[in-house]
Amino acid sequence: MSTETKNKQSENIKQEMINLTIDGQVVSTPKGSTVYQAAQQLGIDIPIFCYQDRMPALGACRMCLVEVEKMPKLAASCSQGAMEGMVVHTKSKKAEDGRKSIIEFLLINHPLDCPICDKGGECPLQDNTLDYGSGISRFVEDKRKLEKKTALGPLLIVDQERCIACARCTRFGEIVAGDDALKLKDRGFRTEIGTPNDQPVESKFIGNTIQMCPVGALTSQVYRFRARPWDNDTVESTCTLCAVGCNMKVDTRDNEILRVRSVENRDVNDIWMCDKGFFGYEHVNDDNRIKTPLIRRNGELVPAGWEEVLELIANKFKEVKASPKVGALGGSPLTVEENYFFQKLFREVVESPNVDARVGLSQQDKDQEAIPAGTEISLGEIESLDNVLVLGSDLTETFPVIWLRLKQGMNNGAKVVVTGHHQTEVSPHSNKEIIHAPGEEFAVLDQLEKEVLPTLKGKSALFIGEQYLKSTSRRKILSTLLKWKKQNPELSLNILEGTGNDLGARFAGMHPAIGPAGSDAKQTGLSSSDMLIQASKEPWDLFYVAGANPAAKVPAPLWDQIREKTKFLVVQDLFLTKTAEEADVVLPTLSFIEKGGHVINIEGRIQEIRAAKSAPEGLLSDAEIFTLIAQRLGTTLILDKEFSEHLKVERLPFKVPTQLEEISASTQLEEIKGEQLRLSLSQKLFDHGTRVQYSPAIEQLVKEPTISIHPEEAINRLLKEGDLVVVESEQGTLKGTLKVTEAVAKATVVIPEGFPELSVAQLGMKLSNATAVIVKKG
Amino acid sequence: MLSEKAKNSILKLQDKYPVKRSALLPALHVAQAEIGYLPQKVQQEVADLFDLNVTEVHSVVTFYDMFFEEPTGKHLLHVCKNISCMLRGSDEVIAKFRAKLGLKPGEKTTGDKQFTLVASECLAACDRAPMMIANDKVIGPIEEKDIDSIIEETKKMDGHPCPVPNIDIERGASH
Numbered sequence: 002m003s004t005e006t007k008n009k010q011s012e013n014i015k016q017e018m019i020n021l022t023i024d025g026q027v028v029s030t031p032k033g034s035t036v037y038q039a040a041q042q043l044g045i046d047i048p049i050f051c052y053q054d055r056m057p058a059l060g061a062c063r064m065c066l067v068e069v070e071k072m073p074k075l076a077a078s079c080s081q082g083a084m085e086g087m088v089v090h091t092k093s094k095k096a097e098d099g100r101k102s103i104i105e106f107l108l109i110n111h112p113l114d115c116p117i118c119d120k121g122g123e124c125p126l127q128d129n130t131l132d133y134g135s136g137i138s139r140f141v142e143d144k145r146k147l148e149k150k151t152a153l154g155p156l157l158i159v160d161q162e163r164c165i166a167c168a169r170c171t172r173f174g175e176i177v178a179g180d181d182a183l184k185l186k187d188r189g190f191r192t193e194i195g196t197p198n199d200q201p202v203e204s205k206f207i208g209n210t211i212q213m214c215p216v217g218a219l220t221s222q223v224y225r226f227r228a229r230p231w232d233n234d235t236v237e238s239t240c241t242l243c244a245v246g247c248n249m250k251v252d253t254r255d256n257e258i259l260r261v262r263s264v265e266n267r268d269v270n271d272i273w274m275c276d277k278g279f280f281g282y283e284h285v286n287d288d289n290r291i292k293t294p295l296i297r298r299n300g301e302l303v304p305a306g307w308e309e310v311l312e313l314i315a316n317k318f319k320e321v322k323a324s325p326k327v328g329a330l331g332g333s334p335l336t337v338e339e340n341y342f343f344q345k346l347f348r349e350v351v352e353s354p355n356v357d358a359r360v361g362l363s364q365q366d367k368d369q370e371a372i373p374a375g376t377e378i379s380l381g382e383i384e385s386l387d388n389v390l391v392l393g394s395d396l397t398e399t400f401p402v403i404w405l406r407l408k409q410g411m412n413n414g415a416k417v418v419v420t421g422h423h424q425t426e427v428s429p430h431s432n433k434e435i436i437h438a439p440g441e442e443f444a445v446l447d448q449l450e451k452e453v454l455p456t457l458k459g460k461s462a463l464f465i466g467e468q469y470l471k472s473t474s475r476r477k478i479l480s481t482l483l484k485w486k487k488q489n490p491e492l493s494l495n496i497l498e499g500t501g502n503d504l505g506a507r508f509a510g511m512h513p514a515i516g517p518a519g520s521d522a523k524q525t526g527l528s529s530s531d532m533l534i535q536a537s538k539e540p541w542d543l544f545y546v547a548g549a550n551p552a553a554k555v556p557a558p559l560w561d562q563i564r565e566k567t568k569f570l571v572v573q574d575l576f577l578t579k580t581a582e583e584a585d586v587v588l589p590t591l592s593f594i595e596k597g598g599h600v601i602n603i604e605g606r607i608q609e610i611r612a613a614k615s616a617p618e619g620l621l622s623d624a625e626i627f628t629l630i631a632q633r634l635g636t637t638l639i640l641d642k643e644f645s646e647h648l649k650v651e652r653l654p655f656k657v658p659t660q661l662e663e664i665s666a667s668t669q670l671e672e673i674k675g676e677q678l679r680l681s682l683s684q685k686l687f688d689h690g691t692r693v694q695y696s697p698a699i700e701q702l703v704k705e706p707t708i709s710i711h712p713e714e715a716i717n718r719l720l721k722e723g724d725l726v727v728v729e730s731e732q733g734t735l736k737g738t739l740k741v742t743e744a745v746a747k748a749t750v751v752i753p754e755g756f757p758e759l760s761v762a763q764l765g766m767k768l769s770n771a772t773a774v775i776v777k778k779g
Numbered sequence: 780m781l782s783e784k785a786k787n788s789i790l791k792l793q794d795k796y797p798v799k800r801s802a803l804l805p806a807l808h809v810a811q812a813e814i815g816y817l818p819q820k821v822q823q824e825v826a827d828l829f830d831l832n833v834t835e836v837h838s839v840v841t842f843y844d845m846f847f848e849e850p851t852g853k854h855l856l857h858v859c860k861n862i863s864c865m866l867r868g869s870d871e872v873i874a875k876f877r878a879k880l881g882l883k884p885g886e887k888t889t890g891d892k893q894f895t896l897v898a899s900e901c902l903a904a905c906d907r908a909p910m911m912i913a914n915d916k917v918i919g920p921i922e923e924k925d926i927d928s929i930i931e932e933t934k935k936m937d938g939h940p941c942p943v944p945n946i947d948i949e950r951g952a953s954h
Contacts, residue, residue, distance in 0.1 A: 174834075181832035187841045189900065197819060197837035429830050 021087040036078040036089055037065055047091055048100065048129040050107075050215045051167035052079035055272065055409070056176050062107075062167045064129060066099040067091045075099040097133070104134035110145050110190070111216070112162045120217030122230040126165065147193070153183075154201030155701035156222055156280060157211065159194060164218035166192045170210035177273070178206040179408050179430050194218065205401050205426075205686055208279030209272075212262055223280055223698045224260040228252070236613035237264055239600055240278040241334065241501050241593045242692065245380070245402045246602030247274045251282070251594055251613035258282055258594060258614060268381040269606065271409075275401035276699060277686055282594055283696035290575050290695075291589035293619060302577075302587060307621070307629075310586050315633035317569050321542040323352040328532040328541075331549025331573075332358035332506035333499075335623050336598025336610065337648065340502075340509035341517055342627040342638045343547060348516075350636050354526030357513050358506035360546075361554030361754075361762070362499065363471045363769075364528045367514050368664055371476040374504060375655040376604040377493035378462060384409045387459030389417045390449065393442075394466020394497050397426040398686045400603065403464075403497070418453050420445050422468050422681035422770070423709070423751050424744035438748040439679040439771035440670050442469055446481050454485060461492045468681060470498050471770045473670065480661040487659065494657050497603060505601035508653065518647045530555075530766050537562040543569045547590075547623055550691065552579040554762045556733045573623060576691050579757070591622040598624070605653035670771055677773040678714060678750045680730070680764070688755030706756040707740035710776060711749065715741040718776060725779040728752065730772060732765025736779050750776050781824050785813045788946045789828050800829060803839060805943045807846055812941035813948045816847040844899045851895040852888045853938040856929075857912045858921075860898040863905035867920065872909050873898050875926050893934070915940040 017032045023040050030039040035058060040047050050062040060080035067078045070088040075096060078089075090096055108130065115121045147161035166185065171194060174182040182204035186193045196202055211219045233252035240247045240261070247270035250262045261282050263274035284290075296305040296313070321327050329347040332340040344356045357364070383389075383406040396404040404427060411417060411430060419431040428434055433453070437445050463485070469478050479496075486492050510517040513526035527535065533551060535541065537559050544551075544567055552560045564570070564583050572584040581587045593600075595616045599607050616622070621629070631638045647653075673679065687693055687702045694700060708726055715721060722741045727734055728750065735752070737759045745751050752761045764774065781789075789806040793799035806828070810821050817825075817840050819833075826833040840846045844857065858864075858873050876882075876896055880889050888895045902917075904910045910919025913933040921929070941950070 181834045184834040184838035185842075186838060188843075196834055197822065203832075 019083060019085045021083050021085070021089060023089040024091055030083050034083045036067060036069070036076065036081045036083050036087070039083045040067075040078060040089070040091060045091055047078050048125075048133050049079060050125060050129070050165060051169060053169055053172075053213060056169075056172050059168060059172065062165065063103045064100065064107075064133075066096060066103065068093045068096040068099075100133045101135050104130050105139070107165050108134070108138065109140050110162070111165065112144060112149075112160075114163075115217075117226075118160075118163065118217035119220040119225060120163075120214070124217060125215040145190070151195065151199050152222060153196055153199060154207070155698050156276060157202055157207050158220050158222050158225060160218050160220070161193045161195075163216050164192075164194055165216055166194070167215060169213045169215065170194060170219055173206075173210050173213060174204065176412060177405055177408060178204060178209070179404075180204045180206065180426065182207060183210060205275050205277075205397055206273065206405065208274060208276050209263070211279075221260065221279075223283065227259045228254045233259060234613075236611050238594070238611045238613060239602075239608040240274065240281075241600050241610065242277050242281045243275075243400060243500050243686075244374075244503060244603040245270060245400050246600060246606060246608050247278050247402055248608070249274060249278060253614045256614045258285055268379050269602065269604075269608075270402045271381070271384075271406065273402050273405045275686065276702070277401070277693070280698045281692060281696050283698060284575070284692045284694075285592040285594050287576075287695040289577070290617070291577055291581075291587060292617070294589065295584075295587040297585045302582070302584070307619075310588065311626075311629050311633060314571055314586060314630055317543060317571075318351050318630065318634055321351065321353075321569075324542045325353075325355075326536075326540070326542040327351055327353040327545075328355040328357070328527065328529070328536075328543070329353070329511075329545045329547070330357060330360050330529050330532070330551055331547040332509070332511040333360075333501040333503050334548035334593065335502065335506065336593075336596070336600055337502070337505040337509045337607075338598045338640060339547075339623040339627065340506040340511045341640060341644060342624055342631075344510040344517070345638055346627050346631055347545070348510075348523070350631055350634050354522060354524040355513060355532055356511050356526060357529035357532070358503065358511035358549075360529045360549035360551050362503070363467070364530050364767070365475060366528070369473075369476055371479045371661050372494070372496060372657060373507065374496045374498045374603060375653075376495035376497070377655055377657060378495060379604050379606075379652070380406055382460075383407050383462070384413060385460065386410050386415045386462050388457045388461040389415055390453065390461070390463050391417065391419045391421075391427065391431075392463065392465045393421045393468030393470070394464055395421070395423075395425045395427075395468075395683060396464075396466075396497075399466065399500075399684045400497055401686055403603075418449070420449070421466075422746050422749050423683065428744075436744075436746045438746045439468070439472070439681045440673075442472065442474060442478055443481070446478070450481075450485070454489065457489055457492065459491065461489065462495055463492060464495045464497055466497045467684065468770055470496065471682060471768075473769050473771070476661060476664065480663075483658065483660050486657070499603070502600040504603065504605060504653075505599065508601055508647075517641070517644050533559070533563055534766060536566055539566065541567045543567070543571070545571045545573075546580055546584075547573040550574075550578040550580050552583065553757055553760060555766055556763050557760075558733075559766070573626060574691075576695060578691055588626055589620050590626065591616050591620055595620075596622045596624075599648050601653065605655055607648050607650065607653065671773050673748070673773055676718070676775055676777075678710065678748055678776055679770075680728075680768065680772040680774050681746075681749055681751045681770050682761060682768065683751050683753045685753050685755060688753065689757055690755050705738065706753045706759040708735075708737045708759070708776065709740040709742055709745045709751040711745050711747045712741050712743060713747055714750075714776075715739070718778075720776070720778060726776050727779040728764065729775045729777070730764040730768075733763045735759065735761060735763045739776075750774060781810055781821060782813060782948065785809055785948045786824075786828060788943075788948060789825070792943070793829070800831065803829060803831070803836070804843075807836075807840060808941050808943050809946055809948065811846060812939075812943070812946070812950055815939075816850050818848065844897055847895075850888075850892075851939065852892050854894050854914055854933045854936060855912075855939050856894060856896045856933065857899040857902060858896065859900075859902045859904075859908070859910055861901040863901075864909040867908040869898075869909040871923065872911070872921050872926070875923055876930075879926055879930060894930075914938060915942070 058080040066075040248264040248266040294310040295302040572581040792802040907919030
């Protein structure tokens with residue numbers, strides 16, 4: 002029976018209840034439940050190892066044995082179906098003896114090296130042994146000796162002796178992540194977990210297996226021997242390293258961050274997180290962080306006091322007040338409140354309308370953009386979808402945990418159709434896939450309209466990603482999707498773009514055309530790329546950059562012109578970025594783990610971040626800096642009551658228009674001439690962005706960026722894998738290493754963003770997917 | 780490297796099952812019959828033919844005693860060591876075979892590459908315990924006095940068999 006029909010059946014019989022007795026208490030439970038689940042309903046504790054309620058029961062460890070009357074043997078309650086009239090004893094002598102024996106068997110070969118095991122203190126094996134074991138070992142023989150510290154990549158360490166072969170980690174890779182990262186090897190008592198020849202594990206989600214391991218077999222290299230759990234101080238917060246906004250716990254000891262764990266939130270991340278979330282905090286501890294304000298004297302950036310730099314900035318602000326040549330850039334890593342202050346400081350104090358958080362991101366005007374990023378459904382609803390169309394989105398690289406939710410949806414029977422310019426990690430799991438060149442989106446949509454749309458039944462969702470959104474046809478594409486929605490009211494539209502707190506920055510008004518809470522800006526300013534282009538041509542008074550790195554997002558010659566023509570450049574950041582290195586004043590600031598506030602994720606959910614450790618000495622948050630500057634100019638920055646009211650809702654409403662008017666200004670796709678290919682910009686979870694660069698563990702997961710084309714295109718150009726090639730656009734050139742792969746569509750060249758060593762920004766400002774480029778030998 | 784012939788045989792095997800992954804076991808037998816054993820590279824090739832992660836193929840290869848990651852001898856002697864056979868003296872049988880074949884501790888294959896001895900998981904003929912399979916011949920109950928003749932008889936066989944019928948490949952590069 003397929004999973005789908007099984008689900009349909011379980012829906013039909015949902016109301017059918019059965020009654021059973023557990024430890025003398027009668028419980029009514031839906032048909033299809035297990036004895037374990039029925040016991041949970043009564044609050045009866047049954048110990049488990051292999052059972053994990055996000056995956057089907059396995060019944061491998063036998064820890065959950067219970068006595069069922071009229072059954073000859075003890076039953077594993079995790080997999081034993083509850084039946085009408087069943088009488089179960091979890092605390093009878095027989096059941097307790099059975100579990101005691103299981104513990105004894107598990108401990109035969111378990112090394113009991115708890116004093117040096119990172120799991121000690123939060124270990125289900127320890128806890129279950131204490132609660133259900135005999136307390137005395139009868140085992141006098143030699144224990145087996147196995148490898149105790151095999152590193153599988155930079156994050157994971159496997160201790161084969163401690164493994165109890167519960168298969169939680171391997172099944173996570175099969176069922177939840179779909180990456181088959183870890184596997185059971187060999188069989189019987191020789192069973193081990195790992196990868197062939199202990200190769201580094203290939204996964205973006207391995208942190209979850211560390212968290213799920215019920216013993217100390219899988220531990221983190223980053224947290225290794227750092228602390229005992231009871232020594233840690235724990236603060237719950239929200240991850241801001243992508244726009245999913247996973248809920249997390251930050252463990253600190255002596256004011257140092259030691260690790261991050263996920264926190265259950267069924268609506269957002271369930272119990273999962275990605276490895277960037279688990280290990281990407283490390284940059285916060287990095288010694289390269291800027292420690293004092295810096296000021297440029299005689300051409301050099303030298304340390305200065307806060308008083309001096311704030312006074313200097315305040316005076317500059319007075320000088321440039323109301324000048325049209327002033328701009329505020331950045332805001333994605335800042336909280337909603339900080340973005341609100343940032344735009345208010347510029348709009349009201351400096352009197353400049355030029356504010357924009359979208360540095361290096363797609364900057365279509367409101368008409369072209371048509372519908373901004375956001376999702377109609379909550380991320381939790383993905384697990385109960387029947388049909389999903391993923392259009393031009395590389396889920397595991399951009400919204401990793403959305404993939405985990407979608408995979409669970411597929412386990413529940415969802416059918417998934419994927420389209421895009423290249424294959425992704427989702428491809429092998431999809432039911433249908435169309436790989437096509439940029440610019441062919443309408444042909445693909447036509448095909449889907451004929452072949453897929455009529456087959457959609459039940460709850461369906463469209464997920465549209467950056468390959469389609471960073472296109473000059475964005476409005477027209479979205480307009481087609483709205484037409485689909487009209488025909489199929491159960492089809493939701495979900496626009497996946499952006500990262501960090503992009504939605505929060507926009508909601509706070511860090512957008513040249515949009516004020517706080519989605520109001521129209523009183524005066525429309527320039528977009529960040531228009532500001533930069535203007536500053537490259539004529540003198541510019543001031544740029545104030547917070548949490549952005551425009552120098553890395555524009556072609557190098559253009560940046561040189563911008564810098565030359567900009568009279569005063571202030572950069573506020575954690576690290577000395579390329580932009581900061583060339584600034585007149587650099588202000589150090591706080592990371593998302595050292596401050597509080599709100600952030601908004603891709604579904605418009607307003608979530609809190611909380612300071613898990615105190616701020617490094619002498620550093621101020623972005624909000625504090627903005628407030629102090631405003632004070633010097635006689636203004637007190639406060640959150641308007643009206644705006645704070647907006648932050649009290651759970652999710653911002655995501656308004657989807659019923660249709661989009663055609664606008665004549667829509668740009669036509671440029672013609673492809675001769676040898677030209679169409680550009681597709683891709684994203685990587687582990688790129689060389691500032692925060693990954695200073696997080697040593699995940700930095701090792703970064704793969705060398707390449708320029709990828711299809712084998713046929715390579716043959717036509719007499720190119721081969723590994724060649725040094727040049728990509729030429731009308732505006733610039735880019736050199737890099739060639740990768741030849743059938744994963745890429747023909748007539749397409751795929752280049753990742755986020756790598757200074759292969760800076761796609763060199764190809765020009767306002768790049769879009771389908772820009773025509775030439776690839777030739779370098 | 781697998782030959783085109785072997786790859787084609789594997790693709791044909793995939794067609795016999797509703798889910799192609801089900802053809803993994805016979806496919807590994809085909810690959811092993813051609814190469815002689817299943818080194819990492821060959822496991823990767825098979826994984827690619829099935830769109831599987833190599834971790835999955837490796838897990839299967841290591842689980843079954845019939846697959847070898849190292850080169851084997853020409854003839855395979857699987858002696859069952861599971862409970863029924865053990866109670867009926869398989870430990871002694873295995874020890875005797877090791878002595879006769881001159882295998883040093885830790886060795887599985889004889890120096891002349893004629894025999895590989897595997898103390899195997901259950902071979903599903905407990906009624907004949909202690910039992911073994913020499914290449915594809917089921918033998919049992921084994922008595923100690925038979926061991927010399929079993930070795931001699933096995934020498935006359937064609938060697939390590941491939942249980943997948945009618946496949947068009949060149950056998951055993953390693954033999």
